[in-house]
Amino acid sequence: MNDGNRIEISGAGLRCGDVVRVARHSAWVDLAPETVEQAGRSYELAIDLGAKRAVYGRTTGVGANRHTVVAPESADEHGLRLLRSHAGGTGEPLPSDAVRATMAIRLNQLAAAGSGVHPRLLRALETALRVGALPVVHSRGAIGTGDLTALAEIGLTLAGELPWAVGALEPVPISPGDALAFISSNAATLAEAVLAWHDLMQLLAASHVVTALTFCALGGSAEAYSERVHQARPHAGAVRCAAELRRLLTAAGDLPPGRRLQDPFGLRAFPQIQGPALEAAGNVERILATDLNAAAENPLIDIETQQAYHHGQFSTAHIALAFDHLRAALHHVAELSAARLSDLVEPDLSGLTPFLSEGPPGSSGIMILEYVAHDALATLRHAAAPVTLGTAVISRGLEDHASFSTHAVRSTVTATAAYRTVLACELLGAVRALRLADSRLPATPLADAFRLADAALPHLAEDHPLSTEITQAEQLLGRLASL
Structure with a gap:
């Protein structure tokens, strides 16, 4: 129940x-x-x-x-x-x-x-x-x-x-x-794992919305998200990602034409990079669901056979390896977000001022966001290192293997926090670009997302500290995920 x-x-x-x-x-x-x-x-x-x-x-x-x-x-x-x-x-x-x-x-x-x-x-x-x-x-x-x-x-x-x-x-x-x-x-490790999975799933959902906002700001070509394209190479995560972008970018089924024959990878290859992360998160959920409901105690007291069974069900290699895989996939997703932020501050791609500045010539605009995003990306990169390459031999040599699943989960918490910052920086850039261009968004949930972000994030033309806005954008991502 x-x-x-x-x-x-x-x-x-x-x-x-x-x-x-x-x-x-x-x-x-x-x-x-x-x-x-x-x-x-x-x-x-x-x-x-x-x-x-x-x-x-x-x-x-x-x-x-x-x-x-x-x-x-x-x-x-x-x-x-x-x-x-x-x-x-x-x-x-x-x-x-x-x-x-x-x-x-x-x-x-x-x-x-x-x-x-x-x-x-x-x-x-x-x-x-x-x-x-x-x-x-x-x-x-x-x-x-x-x-x-x-x-x-x-x-x-x-x-x-x-x-x-x-x-x-x-x-x-x-x-x-x-x-x-x-x-x-392993109930405590599972507890932290479930909460880490939930928070990361929320960010992955927000990734679709933020990427779609950047797509509109840069005048992207939606051919890359065509159903025909993804039927030709139907990896489940990429198919799901492309369908989500189509839902956000079109109300009538016709994909919008783009400014360029081919976009940078941050837009064009997004389904192929986000897709593996979605699949890895789904695999984590399946593994966790098994362990949440497992009678894995050693020994197992089995009512049906009236026996006690001694075993190795305490090993959590499935969890450790799944989270190592998930962090590696997340790192690729975060790299694309940082790349899209760089695209937003480039006039040749945005059609706007360098660094989306609005002040006198030489104003820095959102220049510093690239530094912040790449600092966070470096943190994520270090957190993505696999924990499953080490082990431990303890208890006088009897216990001669350890998965370090707890550390895999906690590294994922660190990676998730870093990705939240990277994605927030992209969100600030996308919203600023859409404001400067006075862009029209499709009559889809994406328009609701922009209205939400436009109301929540201040619009200050002159150069100013962006720290508060980064925090506000991080907090906004959960609400965008629900769209």
Whole structure:
């Protein structure tokens, strides 16, 4: 069930958009009735299996201590020791939206009933989300093989051993075996990944609008976006991008003629560059949707077969590689935006004054925007470097691979912020050029976009500091994306 303000948590069907609504828009979470009963069955099975055979983290130590047997009489304290020893995160605390997303994702994963945790931990997470209680979760401590430090902090906060950042709940008992089962997840990385994906998708949507505004300012040739052209080489992302530009540039179906036989690449090759980024973002969404609903705990307590399975589902190579690919694709998109900004300040292409200046001869106009855009582009270029070329060997050599998916996601956050600045600089240039030329825009959503931008961004003819306008343009991109 999902009515926009209420998200049903069942261990299946949770979408990235649902997580965003819980994290940023206070959507209400409801555990599906059958999930608590299923979690109870998984909990009882885990206890039964632990009485008959070795079960990692329940009857044994963890990591290189996997062969060390835990005495039954110290099982309760063993779980708390695990939480205490693993709650060693550091760095800045995660922002509130990322913490709420982490809790929602972990709740949904536990609802898939493969962990063997006591059902009261599910109820505790549900209640915390409803009342707005948030633990302190530090940002540093994950390498893509489980968010052990972050989830141990949440577990100890639920148990009453760490203070809440916001609000509070009555302490929840930690049953034998609950500790590893609760922290055996990448929920914190997934939370940051979902929010990063959402923010980047918004910018990619805004890219179509900003590019179309620049197209009109430069008198571009829409032949490059023809349906016939893209049917001849039908890459899905490019086809989608070209269709979006046609929607923005024409109301009657006839594509406008251009000033030139062929435009610079920033206009002409936009679908071929934006398309791979759209496809990469779609691939990220598919991977995240799988992991949001996964019972990936090690070991898996499987109700159907009545067995415990030890495995490597904690590895997040899919996420790390997908985000590395997405950042590389985004870098190409940002390069085109910076190139279009350079086209806008060139009189031979715009038909306007150098740097779109309006003051006395020698005025600089928006000259500085190229510097700002290329500074941001350089930041994005560094952030686009793949994190998946490194690994780690830890726990006395037993754990000999790490995906660093958490770092891939955080590099994407950096890249997204940099692209927001690049695109904002192009938006300022396009709006200024359209004002100077007094251009008519097609009767499409693009005209609405220009009216919105024209009203939101000041028009000062004389040379002046542009910092405030860059910030205003960055904030406007989300509204343009909705068009």
